[in-house]
Amino acid sequence: MDIYDLFFYLSLFAGFMMAFNLGANDVANSMASAVGAKAISVRQAVFIAGILNFTGAVFLGSHVTATVSKGIINPEAISDPKLIMIGMFAALLAAGVWVLISTLTSLPVSSTHSIVGAILGFGLVAGGPDVVNWLKMVGIVMSWIISPFFAATISYLIFSHIRKTILFKRDFIHQAMKWAPIWMGLTVLLISLSFLYKTPVGKGLGLPFFGSLALAFGIGGAVWLLGRMIVSRLVGDPEEGAEAVERTFRKLQVGTSCYVALSQGANDVANAIGPVAAIYLISKEHVLLSQAEVPLGILVMGGFGIALGIGLLGHKVMSTVGNKITVLTNTRGFSVDFGAATTVLAASNMGLPVSTTHASVGAVVGVGLARGFSAVNFKVLWRIVAYWLLTVPIAALTSIVIYTILKWVFIS
Template sequence: MEASLLVVLVVTTALIFDFTNGFHDTANAMASSIATGALKPRTAVTLSAVLNLVGAFLSVEVAKTISGGLVDDARITPAVVFGGLVGAIVWNLVTWFVGLPSSSSHALFGGLIGATWVTAGTDAVHFAKVVDKILVPAVAAPLIAGLVAAVGSFLTYRLIRRARADVVGRGFRAGQVVSASLVSLAHGTNDAQKTMGIITLTLIAAGSLPSHAAPPTWVVVSAALAIALGTYVGGWRIIRTLGKGLTSIEAPQGFASDASAATVILASSHLGFPLSTTHVCSGSIVGGGVGRRAPDVNWGVAGRMVLAWLVTLPAAAVVGAVAGRLSASGDVGTALVAAMGVAVGAWIYRASRRDPIRPDDMARRDDGAQPAERVEPPVEGRDSTPVAV
């Protein structure tokens, strides 16, 4: 396969990953505001998509970390990057299908590290940088966000304990629109840059850019558009988990969670840390639940979520290693990896259509009641009792 054609394939695959990142991580910004009724589901994802697009243009520090810090760009090829991307996309689709808010960022890092490790050797991976820029923030960020959200939620409930519930609800739902918007802006700033960094790394590996180059303008624009489009599609399965599965979110608690998450993500983007927005937002939602007057957290769901976090990087690394080895073997291997990636994606999509999650399933009326059940009409020749679905 010609080098230029392979680069086009890798860039296209990177943008596909960016798209999956968008719909996989929409829940990070909008799950709590949808759960409290601050925003209607479709309004929420549309607003999030626009702000993801805007946020992608605010910084390139995270992109520089990925393109020039995690692996030795002189010892990898576009085929290796392609294998890593396929590993990340497959893991993203699997965790989206089961509704687990795992980290798209760690899936990407794991796929890239695994593919680089098996094709270029252990010393081609800058493990000191991996620990400093990925593993330490992965542990610290959700704990910090959770602590800030817990304290913020506790203080908020103390301040409003004598206020009228309806006034408090309206006020904090309005505040949630602002705080959720900040999370969306922060997500675009941090996560779109990861795709920018991967594409830039590919161009450096192909000799199209000098080492440690910043992302070209067309890379920034295309990555911004891809993540915004994915966000607009809406990852309803994961939104349901974060909005309803972890804790029953109230407006003051949701405001505190979103505000703490946005603060942590924006600070990390400024410092060049490729943070997992999933870890931060999930940690802040748990922290907000802990900080309520009557703590309310489903620790079983939280435990499964943390388990997914622990497994994500090594699992994506294994898939990336296999895909990277095949891709690096030649054109046949690259074609085989592409075919397997398409087959897995198609199977997951078809399986998801058997049990679809719709925007209406996320809705909550202003009075706090859940949406009414849909009732199927009786079918002639069968039991005439209506069935709720």
């Protein structure tokens, strides 16, 4: 067995570990608000998210992935493909270790930023500062500020609107019956746009911009009309009071959470299999191209790793995001999901690198702030922010250490 085969097999283990940790930490992005609002139980969330993430990764995930995650380094500046192969393996290990540590301490971090930081680390050692796309790094740093604040603002406005138009009205049941179909239509509109612009399958349809808008608005409009016809069934018994309103938004919240879980599997599996694809390509061709065809088996491995991580450790971060930052109800949880999804969709289409994790936490904070500063647990929030700030440097430093040791053992 030569060095190429050795690192390919090692990368399968490292990629599976990264997928496992990704599932364990990132499940909070889709299910934490639903669990916190008691729309579903932790066990239900783990089961649903595991199935949907696996399905998204295997059936909606792209079979062609960028081999160097997010274009953070220029591989052409590193002449020896063995160094890139060792570096990508080191990056997988480093990112996986940091996400695992964060999960065990029940704090949400960005798996995307972890793998980017790790690739940055080995790139600096292997090729020097010139190999790094520093403009991309500036964009990532800016996303630490943009995504949570943007999501917090949107979720704050949405929840404030729901309170003003429904919850604070004397005839709130009548108002709920009026606004529920509108929010149903807007939710499906958002999901349709997100599917068309964010998932590999949606992008693969190749619809023109206005065609995508027309299709999404058409679906959303149809759901609005359907909602107007069945709204009395949604609200249920008016004698239940506010619970009837919460039950209506509970159904919308579960729907958005399920979609985010499906989309998460389709998009985030690349964080685990992208470096594996790079190593696979180098081991077979002894050269690294900008993109690589990913075998179905590696996609399945990534999907299974995500699902297993959700099942074994997903409850830890879900508990923090769903319960420890602020108290969530179904109307608040719906506002969180809608705000986070809107942020990721809008920022992605503007070319801004955003983290779904950061957007989700920001949205939770925004909903909490709608009820005043006392409604937010800033002690937990500052711990989360500290981990965000540490993600790139710690992942980079760990990657440098692992890369240096491996290079000394196998190349020197």
